[in-house]
Amino acid sequence: NVSVKMDDLWTDVDTSVELEVSNAAPRVTSRVFTPNIVYRGDTVQVSIKAEDGHGVESVAIDLLSAGGELTPLAFQADIDRWVGEFTVPDSLSPGQRSIPLQVTDSAGGGALVTDGASLIVLNEAPSITNVSFTESGEWVSALEIPKEGTTKYVIEVSIEDPDGVSSAQVKIGRLAPIGKSETWLTLSDNGQGVDKEANDGIFSLEIELRSTLTVGDMNYLIRTADVYQSMTPDNEQIHSIELIEETGGGGSGSNWISEHATSIVLVALLILLAVGATALVVTMRNSDFE
DSSP states (O other), rough: EEEEEEEEEEEEEEEEEEEOOOOOOOOOEEEEEEEEEEOTTOOEEEEEEEEOTOEEEEEEEEEETOOOOOEEEEEEEETEEEEEEEEEETTOEEEEOOOOOEEEESOOEEEEEOOOOOEEEEEEEEEEEEEEEEETEESSSSSSEEESEEEEEEEEEEEEEEEOOOEEEEOGGGGTTOOOOOOOOOOSSSSTTOOOOOTTTTEEEEEEEETTOOOOOEEEEEEEEEETBBOOGGSSSEEEEEEEEOOOSOOHHHHHHHTTTOOOOOOOHHHHHHHHHHHHHHHHHHHHHO
16 A cells, blocks of 8 residues: 655645556576577587566476477576586477576566567488388398399488478489489388388389390489478488309209309210210220121
8 A cells, every 4th residue: 555645735645556566577688509500419518697576486498389398407506507408309490499488586576578689590401210122022232233123222312300301302313214313213101112101201213124224333323301401411412332243042943054054065065975985985895896
């Protein structure tokens, strides 16, 4: 209650009014983020200075609305600041982002402070975590060049990005269909064709090896982009695979016969010559006896 008195030359007036005194939240007078330019997953050191007439009870980094965590800070008396660290969550989208602070005083007053210093969150390209080749569902370490015709393989690429992958492509040079050695071919994650499961982060493409290819290591390129069009850097696109001669199928059947036709003919001729020579010797001996 507040009393108010007013006087003029002729009379006096006394009245009483009621004022409501509210408890303001602590004021944040300084905040420092180190570093202030980060990628998702980076750790950021925090130093906050807050003031309040009743005393500051707590300060915390509040990233719950951005899919992160509530991270309490600790008061360090020798520098009169609240300090700690937090991890930039994958759910925080790229760009300049304010980092909310939750502050309270010892009288119960509190607020969520969203203005002030901020972080610059950089957009990294999708990460390629694994590249493999399979034949009939079995993993292979090298690609066998068929002696004739073609052999089918599937290239599988594991790709991760917190924002989602918008495209994945491969340039496979001599392994591509004729006329497309310099073309970027699309890797699919739609669960159709050779891709086993849709949206599992494994992108696939079927390729055919022709008998005209030569043995040796061959480089190929893989690139991918996220929904913000951040693409794999040029120096990270290069991969390699070894091409080897076909090892054969185990020693029987029409394929084995065709592969060893020359040897079979030579052995047969040697056998015929041996049989002929033996017959000649026997004939000559019989004629001597007679």
